[in-house]
Amino acid sequence: MPIDQVHDLQKVYRKLLDRMARPGKLANLQAFQEKVDYEVACHDATLLIAMTLLDGEVSFHVISENKQPVEEKIAAYTLARHASMEEADFIIVLQDATEASIIEGMATCKTGNLVDPQYSATWVMESQTPLSNQPQLLLTGPGIERQTDLHTSFAPSIWQARSEAVQEYPLGIDLIFTDDIMQIACVPRTTTVSVQEVE
Known part of the structure; x- marks a missing residue:
């Protein structure tokens, strides 16, 4: 059964909004996995997010x-x-992207204006790697009660680049993470991220 362009994507959108309001909290999109029958070389969750957020206006x-x-599809x-x-409104980082290309992108992408x-x-x-709430990143800020942990595969240098991109709030970038087991997590520009030393 294919993705319902209205009802299914509305459910994904609501999960996204909820996770943007609760930074670092994981959401699972496995209920939609069997419906993602498109041949695209990216995580199924990535494609779902793209289909939810992108349209002819962006x-x-x-x-x-x-x-x-991937671009063509x-x-x-x-x-x-x-x-x-x-110029892009949305930037999609596939898992084979290099660290240098991500850092360069965060330095040159749109961050809005005052x-x-x-x-x-x-x-x-x-x-x-699968997203988790194991220690790696310590998140604080709006929508977080005291603090929360988040673990991704991204290096500290990328988080440093992100910190530089959001240092002039309200300017900045918002991040949505996906993995290959249909999990997502969000880190909006309002969230302070500290890289933890894990022994």
């Missing part, structure tokens, strides 16, 4: 060593247009 950019096939499924890193801070890039980032 643009996207893919960071990957083999991005063209996402454009076909969502009607969104491909754009440069500097009049319209919402004109910034939302990042959808594929973790190479």
